Amino acid sequence: MTSRVTQATVTTIQQKPPAPEEVTANGVMTDDLFDESYREKEGPKPPMKIVWRNVIAMSLLHIGALYGMTLIPSARFYTWMWSLFCFVCSALGITAGAHRLWSHRSYKAKLPLRIFLVMASSMSFQNDVYEWARDHRVHHKYSETDADPHNASRGFFFSHIGWLLVRKHPDVIEKGSKLDLSDLKADKIVMFQRRFYKTSVLLMCFITPTVVPWYFWGESLKNAFYISAIWRYALTLNFTWLVNSAAHMYGNRPYDKFINPRENLLVALGACGEGFHNYHHTFPYDYSTSEFGWHFNFTTFFIDCMCFLGLATSCRKVSKETVLARRLRTGDGSHRSG
Ligand SMILES: [Zn+2]
Ligand SMILES: [Zn+2]
Numbered sequence: 001m002t003s004r005v006t007q008a009t010v011t012t013i014q015q016k017p018p019a020p021e022e023v024t025a026n027g028v029m030t031d032d033l034f035d036e037s038y039r040e041k042e043g044p045k046p047p048m049k050i051v052w053r054n055v056i057a058m059s060l061l062h063i064g065a066l067y068g069m070t071l072i073p074s075a076r077f078y079t080w081m082w083s084l085f086c087f088v089c090s091a092l093g094i095t096a097g098a099h100r101l102w103s104h105r106s107y108k109a110k111l112p113l114r115i116f117l118v119m120a121s122s123m124s125f126q127n128d129v130y131e132w133a134r135d136h137r138v139h140h141k142y143s144e145t146d147a148d149p150h151n152a153s154r155g156f157f158f159s160h161i162g163w164l165l166v167r168k169h170p171d172v173i174e175k176g177s178k179l180d181l182s183d184l185k186a187d188k189i190v191m192f193q194r195r196f197y198k199t200s201v202l203l204m205c206f207i208t209p210t211v212v213p214w215y216f217w218g219e220s221l222k223n224a225f226y227i228s229a230i231w232r233y234a235l236t237l238n239f240t241w242l243v244n245s246a247a248h249m250y251g252n253r254p255y256d257k258f259i260n261p262r263e264n265l266l267v268a269l270g271a272c273g274e275g276f277h278n279y280h281h282t283f284p285y286d287y288s289t290s291e292f293g294w295h296f297n298f299t300t301f302f303i304d305c306m307c308f309l310g311l312a313t314s315c316r317k318v319s320k321e322t323v324l325a326r327r328l329r330t331g332d333g334s335h336r337s338g
Pocket of ligand 2: 099103104136140280284
């Protein structure tokens with residue numbers, strides 16, 4: 001299939017207008033912009049190869065997370081607060097770190113913030129930043145095609161978790177290897193994390209969330225492990241995956257009705273502001289991933305606080321006029337997001 005619009009829910013397929021001037025990235029980075037020229041290869045698709053190690057690991061994780069949920073009432077109040085804190089940190093590691101900073105370069109971060117974000121991304125255990133950003137750039141560049149790692153035209157399950165349970169489509173690997181990742185290779189913090197990734201995950205995703213409640217307020221190791229580490233980890237994973245699945249299927253398309261990504265308030269709420277996905281795929285270089293600032297967007301609030309403290313600079317924002325012009329030209333006519 002070569003069309004970007006492949007979902008059954010899409011009713012009209014029209015000719016997409018010529019590439020607009022606003023989606024050129026002002027000379028900064030273009031590898032996260034959709035490539036209209038890519039065509040999927042003709043002929044039969046390569047067979048899916050299941051990665052049983054991942055199937056078993058994900059099954060165990062989700063069984064452990066369900067068990068963790070049953071333990072929540074017996075845990076101490078501080079453990080609840082600590083789990084929430086770990087959830088927010090690991091979410092920010094992805095949203096403010098791997099996504100908005102390293103995948104899209106939508107703002108600049110000083111060293112202390114980059115160190116925090118890379119530690120937080122290890123806490124979220126979703127592959128190291130280098131790999132996450134590479135996969136995410138191909139997702140934007142080849143959205144809803146064979147070269148998209150979580151191609152949403154293959155259905156909800158595949159784009160949510162299924163893509164992690166099978167070998168990558170050869171086009172994902174081929175196109176991913178051709179991206180310019182020199183900015184990531186030049187970032188010493190990113191490369192340090194890549195080098196010591198397993199150790200950092202062990203420490204940040206499992207050991208720290210478990211040991212802190214046990215040591216500081218006498219929580220049982222069982223509660224701390226299953227709630228603050230396992231349940232919190234599974235929760236962060238699923239909210240992140242909803243951006244790839246639900247936010248590519250359910251919601252309005254006020255900015256570009258010719259693409260699948262949608263504005264989905266529920267996903268924005270769970271994923272700290274990453275649910276304004278029609279806007280984000282239309283303007284991937286906007287640091288806020290939304291037109292509406294702090295509205296359902298904790299990550300934008302966080303980055304703005306970092307700017308106030310002098311730890312973040314150069315936030316890129318699309319002008320109101322450009323957004324309006326684009327809405328009038330390619331939007332679906334829905335007024336407000338969600
Ligand atoms: Zn997307
Ligand atoms: Zn993105």
